[in-house]
Amino acid sequence: MSSRLSPEDRFRIQVAAHGVVALMASSVPGALTSPRAGIAAAKAMSTATGLTGEVLAEKPPRLPFKGSVAEIAKTVLPALTRSVRILDRVQDGEGENFRRTMRMIAESAGNANTGAPTPAEAEMLRKIEDALRTTAS
Numbered sequence: 259m260s261s262r263l264s265p266e267d268r269f270r271i272q273v274a275a276h277g278v279v280a281l282m283a284s285s286v287p288g289a290l291t292s293p294r295a296g297i298a299a300a301k302a303m304s305t306a307t308g309l310t311g312e313v314l315a316e317k318p319p320r321l322p323f324k325g326s327v328a329e330i331a332k333t334v335l336p337a338l339t340r341s342v343r344i345l346d347r348v349q350d351g352e353g354e355n356f357r358r359t360m361r362m363i364a365e366s367a368g369n370a371n372t373g374a375p376t377p378a379e380a381e382m383l384r385k386i387e388d389a390l391r392t393t394a395s
Contacts, residue, residue, distance in 0.1 A: 272318045274341040277334030282367030285382040298370035302363045338389040
């Protein structure tokens with residue numbers, strides 16, 4: 259199934275997914291809040307199924323996350339949009355599976371600290387949702 263994905267496609271999907279974790283963990287920095295969000299998101303990522311789950315189960319290559327949240331978002335948000343398009347092209351329904359998985363990862367991180375997203379986390383959730391929705395019919 260995954261052989262239909264090029265190494266570049268697989269890398270883009272990894273960047274998108276791990277980027278969601280990085281963005282959500284960075285939305286509310288702190289000695290405890292950021293790690294909790296990252297752990298919650300990583301646990302959610304481990305439940306991914308289908309082709310999305312297969313790609314996310316691989317050890318990620320060195321990911322290009324450096325700098326501010328804004329700089330990370332410049333890489334991750336377009337990668338989310340492109341990943342949905344790639345997965346839609348490769349397998350029917352897989353783009354929607356990826357969207358649901360990314361939403362679950364982001365929401366898990368957003369709820370990790372207080373049970374509800376902070377305003378900063380809620381705004382990042384909105385930006386992630388916008389990037390995922392861009393390709394929706």
